[in-house]
Amino acid sequence: MSGAAQLVTNTKASVTSTVGMSMAPPLWIVNFALLYVVKPSLAAAMPAYWAPIPPAVAAAIKASPNGQVPYSEYASYFD
Numbered sequence: 001m002s003g004a005a006q007l008v009t010n011t012k013a014s015v016t017s018t019v020g021m022s023m024a025p026p027l028w029i030v031n032f033a034l035l036y037v038v039k040p041s042l043a044a045a046m047p048a049y050w051a052p053i054p055p056a057v058a059a060a061i062k063a064s065p066n067g068q069v070p071y072s073e074y075a076s077y078f079d
Contacts, residue, residue, distance in 0.1 A: 005067035007058060027045030054078070 006021040012053075030070065035043035053061070053078040060069045 005061045005064065007053065007061060010052070018055070019050060019052055019060040055077050 005020050008021055008024045010017055010019045010024065032043055032046055035046065037066065054074075056078050057069065057074045060074065061067060
């Protein structure tokens, strides 16, 4: 998807971080519920935890005119 950055702020245990739109709690719960109804085996394979987007990567995504950055340039932040 091009255009504005698809990022949201999430707070858990008093820690605020940036996550992708699909990991916002309301969307994640709805996606899980729909998948569970349609195909329980697929819902069972959903991640049990999430990781925030590293701050430098989130800043680059927000600064990008199309809300995207080359993975090859930011891959080291995910190691």
